[in-house]
Amino acid sequence: MKQALNHKKKNMIPKKLAPMLFSLLLSGLMSLLVSGVATIRTAGWIDGVLAL
Numbered sequence: 001m002k003q004a005l006n007h008k009k010k011n012m013i014p015k016k017l018a019p020m021l022f023s024l025l026l027s028g029l030m031s032l033l034v035s036g037v038a039t040i041r042t043a044g045w046i047d048g049v050l051a052l
Contacts, residue, residue: 013021
């Protein structure tokens with residue numbers, strides 16, 4: 001039982017890479033958002049565009 005309580009949590013990525021990975025992820029999300037807004041403004045809103 002004590003082994004389960006004293007178990008160290010392993011990080012998925014090294015701490016020194018976290019800021020770079022966060023920047024990459026945030027940059028990708030912002031590009032997706034800007035591209036989506038530009039596409040909708042150019043092509044116009046179509047019924048069912050977000051329906052899966």
